[in-house]
Amino acid sequence: MAGQYEKAITIKQAIDSINLRHYLLPAIQRKFVWSSSQICLLFDSIMRDYPINSFMMWDIRSASIKNDYKFYEFLKEYCQRFNEENPCVATNAGFHDFKAVIDGQQRLTSLYIGLCGTYAYKQPRMWWPSAQDDRILPPRKLYVDLTAPLNSDDELMMKYNFRFLTDKQYADSLTDNKHHWFCLHEIFKYEQHDSPDDILFNVVVPELEKRDLISSEFSRKTLLKLYTKIRTENLIHYFNESSQDIDHVLDVFIRTNSGGTKLEFSDLLMSIAVAHWQGDFRRELDELTKNIYQNNEMGFYIERDWFLKTSLMLIDSDVRFKVKNFTSEEVGKIQQQWSEIKSCIKETFILIRRFGINPQSLISKNAVIPVAYWLYKKQTSGHPLYTTINLLNKNHNERSVISQWFYMVLLKGIFGSQADALLTSIREVMKNSLSDIHFPLEKIIDRYKGSNKDLRFDDEYIESLLNIRYGEGRCRALLHLLFPEMNPTEVFHIDHLHPRNHFSKKYLERLDYVANSPENLSFYESPEHWDTIPNLHLLNHSQNISKQDTSLKQWLSHSSNNYTPSMLLVSDDNIEFSRFPEFYNERRNALKQRLLNRVFLTTKIDSSPSTMDTDEEIFTD
16 A cells, blocks of 8 residues: 555644645545534543544545546535535646545544534424525534533433534523533634643633633533643544555545445445536536425435436446446436436426325335336337326326336335346336337236246235335335325325224223223224224325314215215225224225235245335445
8 A cells, every 4th residue: 555654633733724625525435424413422532532543545646636536625514404515626737735535534524513613403393494494404513511521321421511502502501500511613712832731821721710610620621621632632643545546546445434335335436427527416416416305396315326326227327336337438428418317307206206105105216216217218209208297187097007016116125135137127128118108017027927026916915015004114105006096286194094092092991882892892902903004094185184083984974075985995884983893894805906906916926025125235246
């Protein structure tokens, strides 16, 4: 390795280097991801003389590297979901030599935010805003309490009480004597002193006299140690990699960052794509992420690696995350088609949302990729299908077939492993079916018969689906598959037809026909009956508000309600709460028959598919 360990420096010297842009971040680095608690733990570790591990720097002197690769500043004013992107620095051959941080970005960013910046995260019990809002995501500065150490039973096992506070929280704390918060930003406002005596008498004593804490031994030791740890002790130990060979440095990066796991490897490829992109590809992806997340018609939070894989899929390239798939030629194809790719992705997520899938029930983002491919490649009247798929007066049958496939995929969880191979083979089927009138559902079904990606349902699997409980990720997909006639422009809530509070022990004890029958009591109390698909239905917002805890019979009899028992697949005789066992059995059988008509069947599935999709990526040589 062309490098060596350099003389350790102070935290202040590292912060100064960040401010002077002598420390930058290469595009191979992932975004800052540490929580506020992790930052507090880092500062507590420093104060308690714990090691914070060494750092690795890459000495950038090559004019070609400065020209050809992207570098970024450190994030200084972090805001959860809205300001997570590092600003790009326009390096060129004439830019001064600098160090790129290969290992230690999270720690250095945390140190900077704690000592100079702010950290904004969402207030509890508030909805995420569609744009950055300081009322909901107020900026916070890092403080340490000079009053006393934390109790020994602190769940994070911290000794020093570090905490991020808003300006209001700090102002409110001044009216009580419980805490004496010291803002860590203040540590850089003092003059530089190196001897403990000078620090004590010129910094610590005057500060504590102002706070009326001069008699507190803990306050004196804490402030003295904080100043010393930040400004005089050489705590930043780092290895300096001097090689200007990019392949060598990329190898170092992968080995240093946990052996090239999914996140790190996709960001490594991101840097290669950025280097070949005319413009700022990382900003393009970050803006697309924001657009999809903040748009009311979508609302999904999508990471960069998904966009990279989808782009490879749409240009008919190898979808595996391998360096050879991000050549200048491949990246050039993506950039040439980027405007259309972006539009297709957005229209695809609008379509998925209109299927009734929300961010919580989208348990497989990889399942969206084949839909995007079909909409991108399929031509209708001389235009790609994505340009018209969401026009409600057109493509009704097309949407119906795609939604059927999508619900089945979510319910079977076929993207749980070997997603790259599956995407490639599904693309092959669709590519050979572009002349078909509609999405090639039956061809895809045939392609995977008898495999562990078999999309067909057998009787045992269908029975298990009807046992899905309220709140499970697949619950919404199943209900939409069962009731495809739902208006695609409305938002639907999952509701218990017989209200769930009617199944509480206290409520049931008042009913003689339940309380006096152990068999009935057991049936009514079981969540397997009242909290599963046979007692669940999709209601729009106004219907959900009107129903609430109203009994099923009373709600159906209300004049403003458009539902009838037959629409819920039960008879008039079985809507009484006293007939709940009959209601449950009748509706379960009816839902099963409807499901049999909505899916493809087999007598037995040879390979049991996964019931949950983790979108885990499998990397192959």
